[in-house]
Amino acid sequence: MTRITAAISAVGKYVPDFVLSNKLLETMVDTNDEWITTRTGIKERRILKGENKGTSYMAIKAAKDLLSKKTIDPKDIELVIVATATPDMQAASTSAFVATKIGATEAFSFDLIAACSSFLYAMSTAAGFIESGKYKKVLLIGADKCSSMIDYTDRATCIIFGDGAGAVLFEPNTEGLGIQDEFLRSDGNGRDFLKVDAGGSQLPATAETVANKQHYVHQDGKTVFKFAVSNMAAACERILKNNNLSKDDIQWLAPHQANKRIIDATASRLKLDSAKVMMNIYKYGNTTSATLPLLLNDYENKLKKGDTIVFVTFGGGFTWGSILYKWAY
Ligand code: UT7
Numbered sequence: 001m002t003r004i005t006a007a008i009s010a011v012g013k014y015v016p017d018f019v020l021s022n023k024l025l026e027t028m029v030d031t032n033d034e035w036i037t038t039r040t041g042i043k044e045r046r047i048l049k050g051e052n053k054g055t056s057y058m059a060i061k062a063a064k065d066l067l068s069k070k071t072i073d074p075k076d077i078e079l080v081i082v083a084t085a086t087p088d089m090q091a092a093s094t095s096a097f098v099a100t101k102i103g104a105t106e107a108f109s110f111d112l113i114a115a116c117s118s119f120l121y122a123m124s125t126a127a128g129f130i131e132s133g134k135y136k137k138v139l140l141i142g143a144d145k146c147s148s149m150i151d152y153t154d155r156a157t158c159i160i161f162g163d164g165a166g167a168v169l170f171e172p173n174t175e176g177l178g179i180q181d182e183f184l185r186s187d188g189n190g191r192d193f194l195k196v197d198a199g200g201s202q203l204p205a206t207a208e209t210v211a212n213k214q215h216y217v218h219q220d221g222k223t224v225f226k227f228a229v230s231n232m233a234a235a236c237e238r239i240l241k242n243n244n245l246s247k248d249d250i251q252w253l254a255p256h257q258a259n260k261r262i263i264d265a266t267a268s269r270l271k272l273d274s275a276k277v278m279m280n281i282y283k284y285g286n287t288t289s290a291t292l293p294l295l296l297n298d299y300e301n302k303l304k305k306g307d308t309i310v311f312v313t314f315g316g317g318f319t320w321g322s323i324l325y326k327w328a329y
Contacts, residue, residue: 006127006138007178007328008168012066013297015046015164015284022146022159028135029155036159041260045162045285047147054088056097058165059143062293065110066139066167074103076171078135081126082111083118083142083289084210085316086149098141115194116256116315118142118289120276121165121185123311123323126170129181138170142289149196151324161217162285166293177306179329183321190227190318194219210261228314233269235322241271243324247272251310256313257281257291266312280322288315303327315329 003232020035021044036042048058059082067074080102081119095109112122119142129134129135139324143165170178198214199205232255240246247270255263260281278295287294294313296303298302303309306326 002174003176003178004131004133004172004174005176005178006130006170006321007032007173008296009171009329010066010070010169011293011296012062012069012167013165013294014061014065014132016058016292017050018047018049019044020047020162025159027153029158029168030156031159039159039261042159042285043065043282046164048145048163054148055086055143055145055165056080056088056094056101057144057185058099058163059098059141061145062167063098063139063141066169067102070169072137072169075106077104077107077137079126079129079138080104080109081122081138081140082109083114083122083140084111084144085113085115085118085288086144086146087111087113104139106199106231112114114186114315114319115317116258116286116288116291116308117313117317117319119292120311120313120321120323121319123179123181125185130170130172139167140170141165141167142291142293144288144290146286146288149215149217149235151213154216156221157217157219160286162287162288164284164287164294166290167295168293168296175328177253177326178252180324180326181239181243182323183235183242184233184318185235185321186317188317190316193223193227194316197269223276225262227318228258229265231318231320232256232262232266232314236310237272237301237319239310239322239324245308250276250310252276252278252301252303252309254278254292254295254309256309256315257284258286258314296317305329
């Protein structure tokens, strides 16, 4: 029997129009373009402005962009997964709203929340549905309105994050392309180093939590940096070893875009030529769940059928891992 693998057959994206440049940040907090550029590689990020616009606003736009390029009837989509760390609201699923708004009315849907590894984990989840043989069209959207949880008076975090969304369609492949293997991990000991304290079930919102700025992201940047570099490099090495591959067998590294120095350090541990490393952090910052699909959108023209890509992420929780992938079109 022919083996079914799960492959991406189309991509789409959306980033908000508003550009928050380093120069503009200089007017908001005690920082400067030179520090941000050398410490993070970021020059600007996009911010979603406007009343009542949440993550779904961008997810819908990214999905519609994909649907405008791939002629399929949205009713043929059977599952919509929204990978996010910033769902529109508690309780009501963001993905249900997105699916309905794009006309995927025959689909079921769910949100997948795993900080900066949401999209990577969701790739594995989407693949499972396709590989089972029961599902033929799974729409996966990575979207985050990071600005909704950022304190724009805190220079340690406000310079890093941006908003955006990217979508991919997974379909069955019988040529052996698409997802080849995965190495996914988490470690709850990392919880305190990168988090939003309040607003969840453990510490619901009160006037006090608002006054104490506990609804904003707080991170111990140095610790997260250290764990990110070692775990991203180890996850890449592991997936290559498990598949008897060397760095020369990889055409592309698609790393989570959290900090250019983290990406460079990961590539350098692998002794990987920088020309093989996908990078767009300079224009979007860290968009959490959207970094990987935004990379695919930006590099789609350069990708060739059969190219081997290693996806790798690290994020809050801690959550991290790698996926070995063969581009299918
Ligand atoms: O998405 C996954 C999760 N997130 C990450 O992977 C982020 C990982 N961490 C990082 O990317 C880096 O730790 C940061 C970019 C957040 C910070 O860079 P750093 O090199 O670790 O800086 P630092 O926090 O150790 O600060 C170094 C200095 C400090 O000054 P002193 O104490 O040496 O005088 C800071 O006060 O830089 C200062 N500083 C700044 N200066 C100008 C911190 N933030 C800024 C700023 N502008 N925005």
